[in-house]
Amino acid sequence: MKGLKIVVLAKQVPDTRNVGKDAMKADGTVNRAALAAIFNPEDLNALEQALRLKDKYEGSTVSILTMGPSRAAEIIREGMYRGADGGVLLTDRLFAGSDTLATSYAISQALKKMEADIIIAGRQAIDGDTAQVGPQVADKLGLTQITYAEEIIGIKENVITVKRRLERGVEVVEGPLPLVVTVNASAPECRSRNAKALLKFKHARTATELQDTSEDYIDIKNDRPELVIPEWSVVDVDADPKELGLSGSPTKVKKIENVVFTAKESKVLSDNDEDINELMRTLIESHTIG
Amino acid sequence: MNNIIVYCEIEDGKVADVSLELLTKGRSLANELKCKLEALVIGSDLNGIEKTLYPFGVDTVFLANDTRLYPYVTAPHAAIMIGLFKEEKPQVALLGATSIGRDLGPKVSSALHSGLTADCTSLVIGDHYEKKTDTKYDQLLYQIRPAFGGNIIATIINPDCRPQMATVREGVMKKEIMDANYVGEIKNIEVDKYLAPEHFAVKIIERHIEASKINMKGAPVVVAGGYGVGSKENFDLLYQLAEVLGGEVGASRAAVDAGLVEHDRQIGQTGLTVRPRLYIACGISGQIQHTAGMEESAMIISINNDINAPINKIADYAIHGKVEDVIPKMIKHYKANTK
Ligand SMILES: Cc1cc2nc3c(=O)[nH]c(=O)nc-3n(C[C@H](O)[C@H](O)[C@H](O)COP(=O)(O)OP(=O)(O)OC[C@H]3O[C@@H](n4cnc5c(N)ncnc54)[C@H](O)[C@@H]3O)c2cc1C
Numbered sequence: 072m073k074g075l076k077i078v079v080l081a082k083q084v085p086d087t088r089n090v091g092k093d094a095m096k097a098d099g100t101v102n103r104a105a106l107a108a109i110f111n112p113e114d115l116n117a118l119e120q121a122l123r124l125k126d127k128y129e130g131s132t133v134s135i136l137t138m139g140p141s142r143a144a145e146i147i148r149e150g151m152y153r154g155a156d157g158g159v160l161l162t163d164r165l166f167a168g169s170d171t172l173a174t175s176y177a178i179s180q181a182l183k184k185m186e187a188d189i190i191i192a193g194r195q196a197i198d199g200d201t202a203q204v205g206p207q208v209a210d211k212l213g214l215t216q217i218t219y220a221e222e223i224i225g226i227k228e229n230v231i232t233v234k235r236r237l238e239r240g241v242e243v244v245e246g247p248l249p250l251v252v253t254v255n256a257s258a259p260e261c262r263s264r265n266a267k268a269l270l271k272f273k274h275a276r277t278a279t280e281l282q283d284t285s286e287d288y289i290d291i292k293n294d295r296p297e298l299v300i301p302e303w304s305v306v307d308v309d310a311d312p313k314e315l316g317l318s319g320s321p322t323k324v325k326k327i328e329n330v331v332f333t334a335k336e337s338k339v340l341s342d343n344d345e346d347i348n349e350l351m352r353t354l355i356e357s358h359t360i361g
Numbered sequence: 362m363n364n365i366i367v368y369c370e371i372e373d374g375k376v377a378d379v380s381l382e383l384l385t386k387g388r389s390l391a392n393e394l395k396c397k398l399e400a401l402v403i404g405s406d407l408n409g410i411e412k413t414l415y416p417f418g419v420d421t422v423f424l425a426n427d428t429r430l431y432p433y434v435t436a437p438h439a440a441i442m443i444g445l446f447k448e449e450k451p452q453v454a455l456l457g458a459t460s461i462g463r464d465l466g467p468k469v470s471s472a473l474h475s476g477l478t479a480d481c482t483s484l485v486i487g488d489h490y491e492k493k494t495d496t497k498y499d500q501l502l503y504q505i506r507p508a509f510g511g512n513i514i515a516t517i518i519n520p521d522c523r524p525q526m527a528t529v530r531e532g533v534m535k536k537e538i539m540d541a542n543y544v545g546e547i548k549n550i551e552v553d554k555y556l557a558p559e560h561f562a563v564k565i566i567e568r569h570i571e572a573s574k575i576n577m578k579g580a581p582v583v584v585a586g587g588y589g590v591g592s593k594e595n596f597d598l599l600y601q602l603a604e605v606l607g608g609e610v611g612a613s614r615a616a617v618d619a620g621l622v623e624h625d626r627q628i629g630q631t632g633l634t635v636r637p638r639l640y641i642a643c644g645i646s647g648q649i650q651h652t653a654g655m656e657e658s659a660m661i662i663s664i665n666n667d668i669n670a671p672i673n674k675i676a677d678y679a680i681h682g683k684v685e686d687v688i689p690k691m692i693k694h695y696k697a698n699t700k
Pocket residue numbers: 087088197200509510511586587588589590591612613614615616627628629630631632633643644645646647648649650651654664665666667670682683684685
């Protein structure tokens with residue numbers, strides 16, 4: 072079999088799992104600056120599945136496609152440190168405010184230029200928890216989708232075999248390439264950074280990053296063109312601006328509220344026998360138990 | 362036309378609970394919008410399935426009954442749903458936030474260019490005024506859901522695109538029969554109108570799906586353990602307490618992640634929602650993602666060695682102590698008082 076062209080969709084997300092006290096502003100909105108930006112966890116599971124295919128089928132390549140602001144280039148570098156061959160940053164002010172549908176449209180336009188045999192996404196991103204972008208990208212490209220993958224078992228004659236993890240069991244399915252697979256957190260964790268790749272890609276930069284930094288000790292644009300991470304704009308991917316951002320998004324956020332606890336009058340009991348005996352009696356008498 | 366359609370999931374020839382819960386919600390939304398409530402059922406061997414649906418106040422059952430349509434695969438179900446929605450133009454479409462609904466919903470919403478809000482915890486009808494365009498929208502579906510890991514609650518609307526689509530997790534809405542004698546009508550869908558050979562490109566080669574043995578939603582008492590339970594041995598104490606009280610054992614995500622208990626028992630935003638008569642939270646701190654799934658319990662008891670744990674704020678009784686000390690005493694005194 073010839074090598075596979077694999078594209079991994081990866082998103083940089085605020086670390087909503089480690090929300091500290093200063094993460095919410097007094098007015099109830101999210102203080103994005105106080106949250107670390109991380110590689111979306113399930114996208115790392117997706118990357119691992121891609122790297123395993125690359126290990127298995129000689130001549131395969133893995134690229135990361137990420138849509139986001141300039142600093143999202145970190146995701147592409149992180150992917151390269153772990154074994155990806157390169158990546159593309161899809162970035163443009165016109166993308167701002169996109170909901171999942173507009174995001175999927177933008178990503179699918181970029182994918183049209185990348186000619187992938189397999190597109191692997193995470194199941195969902197932890198900032199929105201929507202799990203929509205993978206299937207919607209597949210729809211926009213007219214491709215088959217296989218969601219909730221736990222393991223890509225293998226590929227034979229352009230047919231991929233995938234094990235899916237569902238709520239109450241597993242399913243093994245087959246589908247024709249090219250297609251979109253979304254990967255669950257139950258899939259194996261991503262391998263860690265590799266020292267050689269780290270050395271090799273440490274200086275990989277987007278054009279914007281090169282402009283903004285004073286890293287003049289290495290002139291990568293001229294000496295090491297392979298270290299330039301391409302940045303694609305709306306024009307580069309031939310996207311219709313009407314389908315992007317707020318205007319391209321059917322869903323709108325009407326209101327955001329902070330979460331507040333309404334405190335009850337609770338009765339504090341000690342762990343001594345008397346208190347607990349009294350509690351059990353009350354519960355039995357009120358027919359709560361028994 | 363312009364009705365509410367609920368996609369009904371089929372499991373082992375039966376309609377999934379989450380779909381019946383959505384029909385209950387759909388009925389009350391339909392009353393408010395003065396439109397019909399309709400169910401879309403896609404599968405095989407579905408004769409008689411309408412009898413389960415009518416009592417929930419279903420006016421129309423769209424039935425796609427064909428041996429090729431069970432078990433679920435994305436493309437044929439999506440093709441039928443997209444085709445039907447183009448003709449029927451529902452104003453609202455609801456799906457379970459299950460591995461089926463979350464696979465099907467995005468595909469359909471992309472094809473119809475309609476908005477979809479995942480994992481709603483509440484659905485309400487309301488108006489909207491758009492300042493920029495000076496447009497007033499009547500009776501939109503407010504799709505309310507937690508976002509940012511549950512730290513905020515967002516209200517999402519789809520002003521211009523139809524259907525307004527939403528998914529809801531199992532157990533979030535209540536399941537209630539409206540009228541046992543209610544009768545609607547069946548409309549059989551001619552599936553060949555929508556299906557093409559390429560819709561069957563994905564084949565299922567193996568399938569092991571087990572019905573859940575855990576009956577958490579029906580349990581009058583839930584004894585839930587968190588990270589503070591500390592060990593599998595201590596979790597055994599929770600099973601003992603649940604057994605004597607006639608209840609089930611639930612868990613926080615931290616306990617599941619730590620491998621103390623199986624994932625099927627997780628309660629909260631990314632797990633089950635329960636409303637038992639009594640909820641006993643053992644070694645659970647009470648983060649919002651957890652309380653989202655249990656705060657409507659009729660009575661809450663917390664056992665925690667930290668008197669300031671957030672769970673104590675919503676508890677009726679906060680027992681200050683260690684799980685491993687308190688639970689054996691609860692069992693002992695329960696037995697003493699019921700003799
Ligand atoms: C997107 C997202 C979704 C999530 N979904 C869920 C969800 O569905 N369900 C869920 O539960 N969580 C969910 N979480 C995780 C949630 O934020 C909390 O991390 C989790 O609920 C904490 O679990 P815990 O209370 O068991 O653990 P901890 O927060 O570690 O609390 C342990 C508690 O035990 C007490 N304790 C310790 N030792 C003892 C002892 N010997 N006896 C008595 N008490 C003791 C401690 O004082 C403490 O209060 C989600 C998080 C995110 C970001």
